[in-house]
Amino acid sequence: MGCALAQPYLVKLTIDLFLSGTAHAPAPYFDPLLRLAGGHGLLMMGFCYLLMVAGEFTTFYGQYYLTMAVAQYSLSDLRIALFARLERLPLAFFDSTPVGRLVSRSTTDIDAINEMFNAGSLTILVDLLTLAGIVAIMFALNAHLALWSLCAIPPLLVIINLFRVRARALYREIRDRLAALNAYLSEALSGMAVIQLFTHEAESGREFELLNRRSRDIQRTANIYEAGLFSSVEALSSVTVALILWAGGGEVVRAMIGIGTLVAFIEYAQKFFFPLRDISTKYTVLQSALAATERIKDLMEEVPEAAGAPQRAAPRAALGSTRGEIVFDQVSFAYRPGEPVLRDISFIVEPGRKVAVVGATGSGKTTIIKLLARFYDVTSGRILVDGRDVRAWDLRELRRAIGLVQQDVMLFSGSVGDNLRMGRTGLDDRALMRALERSQALTFVRGLPHGLEEEVIERGANLSAGQRQLLAFARALAYDAPILVMDEATSSVDSETERLLQLALEELLADRTALVVAHRLSTIERADRILVLSKGILRESGTHRELLAQGGLYRRLFEVQYAPPGTGIEPSAA
Amino acid sequence: MKRLLRYVARYRLRYASGILCTVLTATLAMVIPILIRNAINAVQQRHFARVPGFAELIVAAALGMGVVRWLSRSIIFNCGRDIEYDLRNDLFARLLTLSPSFYERLKTGDLMSRMINDLTAVRMMVGLGILTFINTPLYYLYALAFMTSLNGRLTLASLAPYGVLCAGIWRLAHTLMERSLRVQEELGRIGARVQESLAGIQVVKAYTAEEHEVARFREINQTYNAENLRLARVRGMLMPLIRGAAATAAMIVLIYGGFLVTQHRMSLGDLVAFMSYLGLLAWPTTSLGWMLSIYQRGKASMKRLADIFEAAPVPAPSDDGQWGLEVAGAIEWEHVWFSYFASPGTNGGADDGAAAWALRDVNIKVQPGEKLAIVGRTGAGKSTLVKLLTRLIEPTAGRVLVDGRDVRDVPLARLRRSVGVVPQEPVLFSDTLARNIAFGCPGAPRAEIERAAVAAGLVGDLEAMPRGMETRVGERGMTLSGGQKQRVTVARLLTYDPAVVVLDDALSSVDTETEHAVLHTLGESVKGRSMVVVSHRASTVRDADQIVVLQDGVVAERGTHEELMARRGAYAELFRRQLLEEELASY
Ligand SMILES: Nc1ncnc2c1ncn2[C@@H]1O[C@H](COP(=O)(O)OP(=O)(O)OP(=O)(O)O)[C@@H](O)[C@H]1O
Ligand SMILES: Nc1ncnc2c1ncn2[C@@H]1O[C@H](COP(=O)(O)OP(=O)(O)OP(=O)(O)O)[C@@H](O)[C@H]1O
Numbered sequence A: 001m002g003c004a005l006a007q008p009y010l011v012k013l014t015i016d017l018f019l020s021g022t023a024h025a026p027a028p029y030f031d032p033l034l035r036l037a038g039g040h041g042l043l044m045m046g047f048c049y050l051l052m053v054a055g056e057f058t059t060f061y062g063q064y065y066l067t068m069a070v071a072q073y074s075l076s077d078l079r080i081a082l083f084a085r086l087e088r089l090p091l092a093f094f095d096s097t098p099v100g101r102l103v104s105r106s107t108t109d110i111d112a113i114n115e116m117f118n119a120g121s122l123t124i125l126v127d128l129l130t131l132a133g134i135v136a137i138m139f140a141l142n143a144h145l146a147l148w149s150l151c152a153i154p155p156l157l158v159i160i161n162l163f164r165v166r167a168r169a170l171y172r173e174i175r176d177r178l179a180a181l182n183a184y185l186s187e188a189l190s191g192m193a194v195i196q197l198f199t200h201e202a203e204s205g206r207e208f209e210l211l212n213r214r215s216r217d218i219q220r221t222a223n224i225y226e227a228g229l230f231s232s233v234e235a236l237s238s239v240t241v242a243l244i245l246w247a248g249g250g251e252v253v254r255a256m257i258g259i260g261t262l263v264a265f266i267e268y269a270q271k272f273f274f275p276l277r278d279i280s281t282k283y284t285v286l287q288s289a290l291a292a293t294e295r296i297k298d299l300m301e302e303v304p305e306a307a308g309a310p311q312r313a314a315p316r317a318a319l320g321s322t323r324g325e326i327v328f329d330q331v332s333f334a335y336r337p338g339e340p341v342l343r344d345i346s347f348i349v350e351p352g353r354k355v356a357v358v359g360a361t362g363s364g365k366t367t368i369i370k371l372l373a374r375f376y377d378v379t380s381g382r383i384l385v386d387g388r389d390v391r392a393w394d395l396r397e398l399r400r401a402i403g404l405v406q407q408d409v410m411l412f413s414g415s416v417g418d419n420l421r422m423g424r425t426g427l428d429d430r431a432l433m434r435a436l437e438r439s440q441a442l443t444f445v446r447g448l449p450h451g452l453e454e455e456v457i458e459r460g461a462n463l464s465a466g467q468r469q470l471l472a473f474a475r476a477l478a479y480d481a482p483i484l485v486m487d488e489a490t491s492s493v494d495s496e497t498e499r500l501l502q503l504a505l506e507e508l509l510a511d512r513t514a515l516v517v518a519h520r521l522s523t524i525e526r527a528d529r530i531l532v533l534s535k536g537i538l539r540e541s542g543t544h545r546e547l548l549a550q551g552g553l554y555r556r557l558f559e560v561q562y563a564p565p566g567t568g569i570e571p572s573a574a
Numbered sequence B: 001m002k003r004l005l006r007y008v009a010r011y012r013l014r015y016a017s018g019i020l021c022t023v024l025t026a027t028l029a030m031v032i033p034i035l036i037r038n039a040i041n042a043v044q045q046r047h048f049a050r051v052p053g054f055a056e057l058i059v060a061a062a063l064g065m066g067v068v069r070w071l072s073r074s075i076i077f078n079c080g081r082d083i084e085y086d087l088r089n090d091l092f093a094r095l096l097t098l099s100p101s102f103y104e105r106l107k108t109g110d111l112m113s114r115m116i117n118d119l120t121a122v123r124m125m126v127g128l129g130i131l132t133f134i135n136t137p138l139y140y141l142y143a144l145a146f147m148t149s150l151n152g153r154l155t156l157a158s159l160a161p162y163g164v165l166c167a168g169i170w171r172l173a174h175t176l177m178e179r180s181l182r183v184q185e186e187l188g189r190i191g192a193r194v195q196e197s198l199a200g201i202q203v204v205k206a207y208t209a210e211e212h213e214v215a216r217f218r219e220i221n222q223t224y225n226a227e228n229l230r231l232a233r234v235r236g237m238l239m240p241l242i243r244g245a246a247a248t249a250a251m252i253v254l255i256y257g258g259f260l261v262t263q264h265r266m267s268l269g270d271l272v273a274f275m276s277y278l279g280l281l282a283w284p285t286t287s288l289g290w291m292l293s294i295y296q297r298g299k300a301s302m303k304r305l306a307d308i309f310e311a312a313p314v315p316a317p318s319d320d321g322q323w324g325l326e327v328a329g330a331i332e333w334e335h336v337w338f339s340y341f342a343s344p345g346t347n348g349g350a351d352d353g354a355a356a357w358a359l360r361d362v363n364i365k366v367q368p369g370e371k372l373a374i375v376g377r378t379g380a381g382k383s384t385l386v387k388l389l390t391r392l393i394e395p396t397a398g399r400v401l402v403d404g405r406d407v408r409d410v411p412l413a414r415l416r417r418s419v420g421v422v423p424q425e426p427v428l429f430s431d432t433l434a435r436n437i438a439f440g441c442p443g444a445p446r447a448e449i450e451r452a453a454v455a456a457g458l459v460g461d462l463e464a465m466p467r468g469m470e471t472r473v474g475e476r477g478m479t480l481s482g483g484q485k486q487r488v489t490v491a492r493l494l495t496y497d498p499a500v501v502v503l504d505d506a507l508s509s510v511d512t513e514t515e516h517a518v519l520h521t522l523g524e525s526v527k528g529r530s531m532v533v534v535s536h537r538a539s540t541v542r543d544a545d546q547i548v549v550l551q552d553g554v555v556a557e558r559g560t561h562e563e564l565m566a567r568r569g570a571y572a573e574l575f576r577r578q579l580l581e582e583e584l585a586s587y
């Protein structure tokens, strides 16, 4: 920067000393220098100039690289922090926030901030310093002229302020519209097969176009503002030169300053606007980055899941010692206030017992499981695991105690092994193989070209639905938790495989607590206890025999399931 | 690149006017130094009276320049926006035609990154890129012309460093492009990671894998950083190189020009003017560097977009109206072989090449109005068989016929309009329930939507929701229960009202009571249509006209329930327990 600043001064010296020939006496301290240079004054000046340029080169490169490095690292820190925060947000957050929007936040929005570094907006500070330096030099050269050259500042401030007021809202809107576009895109892409199957392409295309247009229109407006700001700074730069000429010309004529000073002034004035022009471009980028930062900040301020109290007495080894007792004590729950999904549910699962939950669809079975794993917090009542309220558990310890097979199977891209391990390094292939064998997935995994190393693609799309479910099952078994929770874990699996699976499970479940949700009654009739849920209320509870004898809801379910076809929903009385 | 030019050509008029404004801007920008020179010369010659006139001219030129510059920038940048808009629409339109195999190759998040980040890079190229592309040579041309008119030899001398510069830049260009491509790819991976991890957040949480996910994410970020810095190392060289060249040129002018002035072969005013022309070159020279990195990045991004543009859509005849509206509903699989791998037997890799075949020589015929049931163990190929009907996949060998016509000869939209599928995995969109149900025919009358909801057994569920049909569901239907999602997809099929109804294990998450009710009403409302049902439940398949048992991609048995039971083969084995329990229950 210093090098850049000094260059016009060198030009002034050269002109005043060697070229102008006017009797304007050079400052006395240059005399020895001049004598030293002898007749080669010009060459020497040139050499100095070259040095300065080389200095500028290295500093510029260094500065650029350093800013980039700093930017990269700090941005990726930000991105990682954002991601880590997102991973910790409660499920309720994801119920209402499309993933695409979050992808937008962690890529494009962060990119907008990156743009700021790229455009060197960090060097706005440097620019400001340069400005200050130039102003100082101008004042040192000639205060009067310097004042003239600063005339352009007030109108500039007015323009920038005008821009600023409008820009904030504009850039915020840009980020939001882009996020909406992204969210739509993400959903459409992951549901593409359905769009095509239902020949919904034209409609989807239109909807996308609308979002795209909304995003474009606002950006066009922003462009017009940006161009305006940029052009006015440019124009002001030349106006300033005119002012200097007009004011300075007179002074030269009155011999108050040398012509060299005037030229230097003009050069400085142009240099003065160089950073200003930079600032004006950077300013727009900065505004956009600010809007992005705001959006990211909003996300960072979302309240993460309560981590729960860390376990005091129980060290890590105690994990295996979780007995697996589950108590629901008058639990009520609503996803949305005023729409209760569970009402006053109470039951106890003794350690090592198998309890089944049955009920019509939408009756709240999955919800019970989500509450147990503390994906959501109860609205009233409490849930105890091993006698301790789940809210008092360390969240991670709690979830480590529960092996969960969810109703909606989710696999990730990566190898089959990765999907079973879910990040736990301690699991060797043998353990995985055992889990696969028990879950009846071994045969098909063996049949895959690369076995455990076979690549699964996003959502497991290269496997059949039943295979996915078996893998999810194996994943839960490999987790080796004292409590096993299976939510419709075999709904897409043929009954023969299911039978084998159950046989294999029996041994495994001997000393574990199990909570099973299933529609196929064959899956559950051997449970120690069956809970019958209806519209969020626990209606019946007992063993298969007891419930059949009771002749209530369960019996009806049972009869319907095995009623000959054609009789509709009428129970075919025994 | 050629593709991009076509888009640019669409806006040629606007580009032309933008370029005109740019030329005007450059011209005015060149006039100002002349005015300054004249003013300085006037000062030097003590003709001060002439200075204010020059000053006024400068102000006028500056204001005029401000206006045209504003116009040129807004016009050209907005062309960039419009091209981005067009490209994005066209890309999306293309994406709408691509088959599942494409989506297996590229991840959702990566595609999104292409549609957003790579398009941004392309837009920069046709906006700022084009502006500088016009500006730079223009400024050079003007400046050179003036400089030559002042002093030809000085001009030549001052250009020497630029020659060296161009050679240097030429060598950097390729590296720049290559590294830009890598950066864009890594950015795509980041997007894909976020997308996938958050889409599966429930599982991540259930398995307390958050830290693992973050660690993996950190890794990807590190690669991205490394790639970015590799790019920065080259890109960082551009600016200083260019500035260095400019400064060297200035120095040459100063020394050589100074020499000329002392020799009285050039006036001081001319030298100052000469220097200010050189100064004017600084900006376009700087943007030369930008232009280069913008261009290379845009080129890299265009390459990534080409992956989408060049992916072949499912080939199908255009809809020429020959195909009658009415489809009787005869379906046939004729010697169908299918493999998910491009070259079965080699890619499959297992002991015998046959392992790679998902279907082998399947022959099934369904008469109009018949109900076909497909059963088989997990992974037997049932869904594969069904996917062939709607051409989500194409048979490797053999044919699939609808009403006696090869599906490949039927316009795709017609085919998919006649064959309606409830896919095995329920996928809904984050919209209201009503719009999800009417997905297949937007604008369906309310009564019809409601009838479909009733038939799918959704009434009870809707009653529990205060907003009823207008309830918005989460992404993929996240805020519904498993069975509710499935029934919404059934209702969706009912409003679609296809000639052939295909249910791929569509009610697996629904309790038996509801399933019976739904199947009952469903049977009523699609009476007389052909039906293909895949199910694991005996109760669902037993009344089919024809039951096919698939085993490892081969039809092992076929017949009616009674026939198959009598054979005591694979079918009987498959449903042994279910049927046993059934028997027990009927005592
Ligand atoms: N994330 C959510 N936000 C709002 N409502 C929800 C959410 N998840 C489920 N519900 C509602 O809560 C009720 C109970 O859902 P739940 O998933 O517990 O049912 P279920 O008994 O598991 O049914 P199924 O057998 O169909 O899986 C349903 O009416 C459902 O619409
Ligand atoms: N996109 C794909 N790429 C590669 N292989 C696939 C793909 N889709 C399915 N497969 C394989 O093809 C075979 C048949 O799969 P398909 O989905 O047809 O089974 P299915 O009979 O429907 O099973 P399920 O009862 O579990 O739904 C399976 O072995 C599966 O792993």
Ligand SMILES: [Mg+2]
Pocket (backbone or CB within 6 Å): A365, A366, A367, A407, A487, B481, B482, B483
């Ligand atoms: Mg459920």
Ligand SMILES: [Mg+2]
Pocket (backbone or CB within 6 Å): A464, A465, A466, B382, B383, B384, B424, B504
């Ligand atoms: Mg299937």
